[in-house]
Amino acid sequence: MTDLAEHRAGASDTPLTAETVAGIHSAIVTPLRADLSVDEAALADQVARMMAVPGMRGVMCNGHAGENALTSRADKARIVAVCREAMAGRGVLIAGVNAEASHAAARQAEDAAGAGAEAIMVFGPNGFALGQDTRMALTHHRIIGAATGLPMLLFQGAVGAGAYAYTPDVLRALLDLPQVIAIKEGSWDSAAYEATRRLAKAQRPEVAVMASGDEHLWSCFIFGSEGSIVSLAALVPEPIVALDRAVRDSDTAAARAAHEVIYPLARAIYGRKPGNLATARLKTCMMLAGLLPDDRVYPPYGPLDEDERNTLSAAMRAAGVL
16 A cells, blocks of 8 residues: 555646555545635645645545535535645545536536546435436446546445445446446445455456445455545544554554544444434534534534534543544
8 A cells, every 4th residue: 555655746647546546535524614605724724634644645525524415516626626735746636526417427527627636436326325227327437437537436335325335236337447446335334345345356356445434444444445435534534544554464452442443433423313414423523623613514414403412522532532
């Protein structure tokens, strides 16, 4: 895995590959002001903080944690540009692409490429949760891929998200797309993660399969992973980098120490219903830790009530973050 010291000085000097994307990436949040405009200063600070963490490979903006389904096209493009500038030539910048219509998603991909993204992560339309098949999935990814030619990362959805998660047949078809260099594996289930990894490695061994189920990171890293693209890293990047290194070094004690920080936070933020409050919870934790000036999210997902805030505060104390 490429370390921070080995990062390319110019972000777009050479195309990103499965090998060079490997590592820990923070799936960052989008800070908002009271008028729901993007707080660019807070966004830039967040990115700079991520890239100052030894071993951090890069950031992904406009992902689910970045409220991509609720963010305007113009704001998404601007977010990529702010991130690119704040990274100052360090690390990898991946931009999420999420739209119900394939051609709308393609326009987002074009915007991201123009603003400095090195790769795009294609999120399936939310409507896929009601049903999708190989033809739909291939059509969506081909239209987006043809818009820019940028390397592409797939997103494998959670096992509890209806039909949103790709079946083995759909995954095999998507892996045949030459632009695909990695999978952000968001099954949120260790057994499903292992199945996806085995499938991908049997078909295209070079493709990076990257864990993202926060409380399952330890077990997934043990199965094997080319790193992680994970939103909890926006709050606690160091333990996630440490966990990855400890597993690679077969250091069980260090891995458990990192997991004991990650687990209570992951359970409090992502492991409770309703799951659509995860980003609001993450932002609140970041604000409580002094990492964000405001925990505002796009309506209708906030603000959190007192019980939620108390639960998050307790988890942060248990993790030693507060």
